[in-house]
Amino acid sequence: GAGVSQTPSNKVTEKGKYVELRCDPISGHTALYWYRQSLGQGPEFLIYFQGTGAADDSGLPNDRFFAVRPEGSVSTLKIQRTERGDSAVYLCASTTTGGIGELFFGEGSRLTVL
Amino acid sequence: GQQVMQIPQYQHVQEGEDFTTYCNSSTTLSNIQWYKQRPGGHPVFLIQLVKSGEVKKQKRLTFQFGEAKKNSSLHITATQTTDVGTYFCAGRPQGGSEKLVFGKGTKLTVNP
Numbered sequence: 001g002a003g004v005s006q007t008p009s010n011k012v013t014e015k016g017k018y019v020e021l022r023c024d025p026i027s028g029h030t031a032l033y034w035y036r037q038s039l040g041q042g043p044e045f046l047i048y049f050q051g052t053g054a055a056d057d058s059g060l061p062n063d064r065f066f067a068v069r070p071e072g073s074v075s076t077l078k079i080q081r082t083e084r085g086d087s088a089v090y091l092c093a094s095t096t097t098g099g100i101g102e103l104f105f106g107e108g109s110r111l112t113v114l
Numbered sequence: 115g116q117q118v119m120q121i122p123q124y125q126h127v128q129e130g131e132d133f134t135t136y137c138n139s140s141t142t143l144s145n146i147q148w149y150k151q152r153p154g155g156h157p158v159f160l161i162q163l164v165k166s167g168e169v170k171k172q173k174r175l176t177f178q179f180g181e182a183k184k185n186s187s188l189h190i191t192a193t194q195t196t197d198v199g200t201y202f203c204a205g206r207p208q209g210g211s212e213k214l215v216f217g218k219g220t221k222l223t224v225n226p
Contacts, residue, residue, distance in 0.1 A: 031212070033213075035216070042216040042218040048211070048213050055211070055212065056212070058211070102147060102159035103204075104159070105157050105158070
């Protein structure tokens with residue numbers, strides 16, 4: 001596709017459940033970022049991939065959060081034992097050069113934990 | 115860790131007035147970017163500044179990067195209703211990770 005695609009666009013789940021959020025970056029983009037944005041806040045950095053490897057995962061809040069990018073393209077953010085505080089919009093972005101390029105964001109996945 | 119602070123948090127102006135938002139980093143940056151997010155939308159890239167003291171213009175928007183590469187500003191001349199949205203600065207720390215750290219943004223509303 002032409003842009004960054006994220007699915008699902010909306011996810012409602014119950015506390016304690018497991019959730020997967022998918023990101024399909026722009027074709028050819030080697031770098032991929034995950035951010036979390038709560039209402040009225042700026043995007044909060046979670047993790048950054050260069051190719052298949054996580055170059056910086058310092059923003060993951062705890063070990064319930066995990067992300068993979070096995071073939072260097074599509075990425076999945078996985079959240080175990082969801083908590084109400086995990087409710088937010090999860091944004092994915094990709095870029096060509098990683099270190100200096102502009103980020104192209106997807107529309108986000110809105111996660112609501114009841 | 116690195117922090118990026120933005121002020122003001124909110125700004126309401128009359129159409130035609132000027133608007134400025136300021137961004138300050140706790141650490142020296144290799145570059146800084148600015149994004150605009152419309153209500154209900156996702157952040158959209160506006161510009162990137164790399165050099166110390168750099169100034170760039172895009173029509174009514176002027177972007178500056180401080181001499182010490184720790185602060186930046188965005189100035190909009192003669193605001194229009196189409197300028198409504200939240201403006202974020204985002205900085206990459208110098209000599210470290212390539213992660214991009216966003217400020218909390220300045221939400222601009224324009225009264226026609």
